[in-house]
Amino acid sequence: MDFTLTEAQQDLARLTAEVTGKLVTADRLRELDKNTDAAGDRTVRFDDSLWSSLAETGVLAAALPETVGGSDFGVLEQTAILREIGKSVAPVPYLWSIVLGAGALAQFGSTAQRELAAQAATGEIILTAALSEERNWELDKPVTTAIAGDGWQLTGLKTTVPFARQAARILVSASVDGAPAVFLVDPSHASVRVEDQIVTDRSPEAEVEFAGTPAELVGTVEQGAEILTWLLERAWLGLAATQLGVVEKGLELVADYAREREQFNRKIGSFQAVAQRLADGYIDVQGVRLAVQQAAWLLSEGHPATAEVHTAKFWAAEAGHRVAHTVVHVHGGVGIDRDHIVNQYFTAAKHNEFALGGATDHLRALGAMLADAQ
DSSP: OOOOOOOOHOOOOOOOOHHOOOOOHHHHHHHHSSSOOOOOOOOOOOOOOHHHHHHHHHHHHSSSOGGGGGOOOOHHHHHHHHHHHHTTTOOOIIHHHHIIIIIIHHHHHHHHHHHHHHHHTTTTTTTEEEEEOOOBBTTTTTSEEEESSSSEEEEEEEEEETTTTSSSSSEEEETTTEEEEEEETTTTTOOOOEEEETTTOOOOOEEEEEEEEEEESOSTTHHHHHHHHHHHHHHHHHHHHHHHHHHHHHHHHHHHHEEEEEEETGGGGGGGHHHHHHHHHHHHHHHHHHHHHHHHHHHHHTOOHHHHHHHHHHHHHHHHHHHHHHHHHGGGGGGGGGTSSSHHHHHHHHHHHHHHHHHHHHHHHHHHHHHHHH
């Protein structure tokens, strides 16, 4: 296991930080968080000018294969970019459009599907993935199914699909005679219903319903389990890497505040209770960083990384919860002011925590893996 950052990781992190540092300001985030703009139109928490800048500087394409216009970097470089996006709480779909959408089509897609990946790499279109759904627990069957007739058709319901309204295509996991498979769907088709959902950090997510919707198979049905695992592991790792950036910057903000804020003629950072919480936060952030780097390195080297990805999930969700609450509690009342930048990091951390799932689920999954290994 090598924890040394590659030159490409460092360069891409610096470039991403430079772009986001110039464009992602507290004022810009507040503007995007408004329900309507000056003209009365509904605003969406998507920074299209930042997205264009990331495309123009080559950040979007950098970690994709050369076959779709990328620089042929990989998972390590993608996590470095996601970490910087988390640090700035940048409202852009890099994880969904580039890591998952373009990445999966470049890896498993047809020639035409790889062309879509190339368009995503330039920022021309946005891709996303619909991987979450409410299960029929009574029958223990997924809701979304696909049938083959005159072409593939999807029927079912997916929830919390990121940037569904902005996407030109959606990668959808579905069941084919009980086996998993992945399909590509045009959300503008008349048979697709997209309904906005409200989530913690106000990012654009939607419930997407398919009613006999035409779909393209990605890869083959036999490859379905492999493709779905590929998507899920990178989605979980990507969320964990984003969460790492969020809690790193959140801890930095609260440490600066503790050095400046005075009570009873003393800096609050000198109070034992505050110092202990900040120390615990530092340890939590280090745990997330090591877990994310280990999982990313294993995936980049082509080694099995399922247990390590779940470990990164656990640390990002659990430690993210603790650090986010420390940031708010030490700031006091200002920490829950929606106009204050600290609130952006709190809601981002909570959104990532909920998206990654509860600690009990992680521990159950890890326990099942260990039992299987024995």
